[in-house]
Amino acid sequence: MSNQRIGSRARRSRLRSWLAAIAATSAALLLAACSGSGAGPTPVASTAPSSFLVHGKPTELSYWSFTTGSQQAIDEFNKTHKDIHVTFTEIPAGTNGGYTKLFNAFKAGSGPDVFNVEYPFLPDFVSQGDLADLTRYVTPSLKKKFLPQSLELTTLGGHTYGIPYDLGVQVLFYRADLFDKYGLTVPKTWAEYKADAQKLKAADPSVFLSPLVGDDGVTMAALSWQAGAHWFSTKGDSWHVNIPDAPTKKVAGFWQGMIDDGLVSPTPNNTQAVNAAIASGNIITQISASWNAAHMLANFPSQAGQWKIAPLPSWNGSPASGMNGGSAWAISKSSKSVAASAVLATWMSTNADGVRARVSSGQSSPYLSVGAMNAIASQYVKTDYYSGQDIYKVFDAQGHGLKPWTWGPTMTDAFNAMNDALGDVGKGGSIVKGLEAGQKATVDALRSRGVKVTQG
Amino acid sequence: MTSIRLTQDVRAAGNASRARTSGAPGRRGIGRAALALILPFFVLFTLVTILPIVYSLYLSLFREKQNGLYGAGGTTQVFVGLANFVQVLSDPQYVNGYLNIVVYVLIYVPVLMVGAMAVALFLDSAVARLKRTLQFSLFVPHLVPGIVASLLWLYLYIPQISPFAKALRSVGVEGNILTPGGVFPSIANIGIWAGLGYNMVIFYAALQAIPRELIEAARIDGAGGFRVAISVKVPLIRGSVGLAMLFSAVGALQVFTEPLILHQYSPGLVSSGWSPNLYAYTQAFGGGHNYPLAACASLVLAVFSALLSFLVTRFAKPWSSR
Incomplete structure (x- = not known):
């Protein structure tokens, strides 16, 4: 997740007239949608202004994000919107200090109007009382554009607090060339993954399928989610x-067994050390998610043509996925204009030119929660890196298996x-104990x- | 640390002006000048030290309660008395943070003091050449911000990317300091690297102030360079050593940047509450959202720091009077 990098190189494709038409249409659609009967408890059609010009001046919004291509998207937005002007500020990736x-x-009362937040941390912001309720803006016609599971993640207790953008469906990245060299088959189940690990160990004890995996709470959450x-x-x-x-416990037991049998590299998950081991060919698969497809090019440019993407192994062999990463747009409760912010957030997720501006660098998270937008995003993904593989087929299968x-x-x-307690995993520590520490911390925090809270 | 140093400076200045002005005719004018000089300090001290402490005390007595599953019904502040202090003092992670500090201080302070003293004595002795260059290159790390220093060293520590580890590997040695046993040395090393030059400068300045005839006398009495250093020079600058030790120990109690950076690299190796300061940071800003608990943790740490300053000053009395 901390791999969600910020890049800012991008070419802008400009089809001015077409784009203006689209913008106008989408604005009209939004307004039309607002005037329809909203799904939320309080439809406010009549209060939605026809323009956000205040005394002839555009409504000023601030937008903070760590997503790649944000500046390009905002430039596009400002160009096509005369009544809203957005200022973008780049922040560090969420878990690296952005949050x-x-x-x-x-x-301090100086937060942005709009920002992006990964799904696990959206409830944190809601609990802190920071977010505006967006239920009224998510009209039925808007709602049906999104993969339902993504909106479910931003809807808490019947109220929607985020407009989903990208997804982090779980996939397995593997070195196709080294799989051939060692005679490994792409695993469909976790049992096959383990069998591959054993075969690899026998062939070359210095090469592993994965780092520790079990020492990282976020990864354990996604793997447990996948397991049901x-x-x-x-x-x-x-x-x-x-x-x-x-x-x-089944997932924890599996990875504990992998460690005990010496089938994983002792490298701690999510560290620069893992990247170094991947670069040197000592770790040859990555249990990751769709967004990583864009980062591979930047992280391992010399390994182009050697990697491929497969559905993450599952427990019964049919596609199943949890989510690791991906984020939604959230709007501050104290925003000067929640309505204008909602226009921006909706535009960034559902407008073809907005998405195009963001993804055209080819370094942006490629799998989006609005299915129609993937047609655009897929044009910019450099699939040469994956030997021309149709990676969206894998993403779609995993998306439906969410x-x-x-x-x-x-x-x-x-x-x-959890991560504090998972620290000694790989050095004799227990994965389950680390997860129990997370349980205790959660229960304590909620009770305090x-x-x-009920448990067990 | 800065505030303590300032306090002492102010006290010293106050003593000096009192001594000089007693009975003098222009006493009131000078007194007003002294007041004008120390007033900015007290204004800042009140704003950035006293007021935050008072606010922390206030914060520490409340707890935030949320209504509803996600707090959608808003939050209320509830007075809980000393319950937060009980919670923080009974949290094994917080208490363990102090044990970590003790071990850290036992490595950091002696190595730092002995190292800085050794370099200062070396520079002070006639044998040293390129004094300026050496002094400057040792002082440069002190100018590097702590966060940069920590990142730099982290890069040198990670076995897969460190040039040191690569060099060692080329001669067949597999080295890795980022192990449970290597945590204290690796954190102390960053602090020592940053602090050595600073303390060396203090010691060197003190050494330069020693009357040369004392050293000549020792030499005439037959003392060699080493003997002069140990028996004459070191005892004569014990005041500076005492002060440097005080600053280092209090600074060590507040160690934060190094464990934070190592924590971000490997949370398992260095936990989110490795030192009391890091614990408070995590509680308030690292996702805990528990400002009252962070206030408690900070206040307890402040009391400990004050206590330690007092004890060290007391204990170092014979050292600090020259």
Whole structure:
């Protein structure tokens, strides 16, 4: 997830007249949609202004993001909108300090109008009282453009707090050339993955399929999600927290076994050391997500043509996915104009030119939650890197295999506790114990905030 | 640390002006000048130290309660008395942070002091050449911001990308300091690298102030260079050593940047509450959203720092009077 890099090189494709027409149409559609009967509890059709010009001046909005191509998208937006003007500020990737910056800014009352937040951390912002309720803006016609699971992740307790942008469906990146060399078959199940690992170890003990994997809470969450776990659920006004549930224990047991049998590299997950090991060919698969397809080119340029993408192995052999990464646009409760911000957020996710401007660098997260936009994004993905493979076929299969999931309201805290406790994994430590630390931290934090919690 | 240094400077200045002005005719004018000189300090001290402490004390007595599953019903501040202090002091991670500091200080302070003293003595002795260059190159790390220094060293530590590790590997040695046993040395090393030149300059300046005839006398009495250094020079600059030790120890209590950077590299190696400061940071800004708990952790740390300053000053009394 921390791999969500910021790049800012991009060519801009300009089809001015066409683009202006699209912008006008989408604005008209939005307004038409607003005047229809909203899905939300309070349709406010009559209050939606026909223009955001205030005394002849455009409404000024601020937008903070770490997503690649943001500047290009905002340039495009400003060019096509006379009544809203947006200023973009680049921030560090969320877990690398971006969220800290946002939380502090909101605490100080100086947060942006619009920003992007990865799905696990959206509830954190809601619980801090930072986000505007966007339910009224998500009209039925807008709603049906999104992959339903993505809107479910931004809809908490019946209220929508985020407009989804990209998805992080889980896929397996593998070195096709080295798979051939070592006679490995692309694994469809986790059992086959383990068999490959054993075969590889026998062939060359210095080469591994993966780093530790089990020492990282975010990755364990995604893998457990894929296995059908439900860490969080709600019953009435109380949270039910069960991080070490049965599917999660199955996943933890699998990776613990991989470590015990010496089938994974002792390299800690998500570190520069992993990238170094991949670059030197000592780690030959990546348990990652769709967004990584864009980052591979920048991280391992010399390995073009050697990598391919497969569905993540599953437990029963049919495509199944959790989500690792991907983010949505959220709007500050204290925004000068939530309505104008909603126009921006919707435009960034659903407008063809908005998406084109963002993805045209080819370094942007390639799999989007609005299915129609993938037709645009796919034009800019440099599939040469994957020997011309149709990677969207894999993404789509995984997208349809997305399992239901609810994120808890204190995930930054929970992941901190988990990662602290998962530190000795690979050095004799237990994955399940680390997950139990996350359980305890979550329950403690919620109780201290006066929220009802049940466990187990 | 800065505020402590300032306090001492102010106290010293106050003593000096009192001594000089007693009984003098222009006393009131000079007193007003002194007040004008120290007023900016007290204004800043109140704004950035006293007021935040008062605000932290206020914060520490409340807890935020949320209504509803996601707090959509808003949050309320509830008075909880000392419950947050009980929570922070019974959190094993917080308490363990102090144990980490103790181990850290036991490595960091002696190595730093002995190292800085050794270099200062070397520079002070006649044998040293290129004094300026050496002094400058040792002082440069002190000018590098802590966060940059930590990132730099992290790069040198990671076995897969470190040029050191590569060099070692070429002669058949597999080295990795980023292991549970290597955490303390790797953190202390960054601090020592940054602090050595600074302390060396303090010691060197003190050494230069030693009357040369004392050293000549020792030489005439037959003392060699080493003997002069140990028996004459070091005891004569013990005041500076005491002060440097105080600053280093109090600084060590507040260690933050190095563990933060190592934590971001590997949370398992250096936890999010490795030092009391990092604990407070994580609680407030690192995702805990628990400002009251962070306030408690900081206040307890402040009390400890004050206590340690007091003890070290007390203990170092014979050292600081020259």
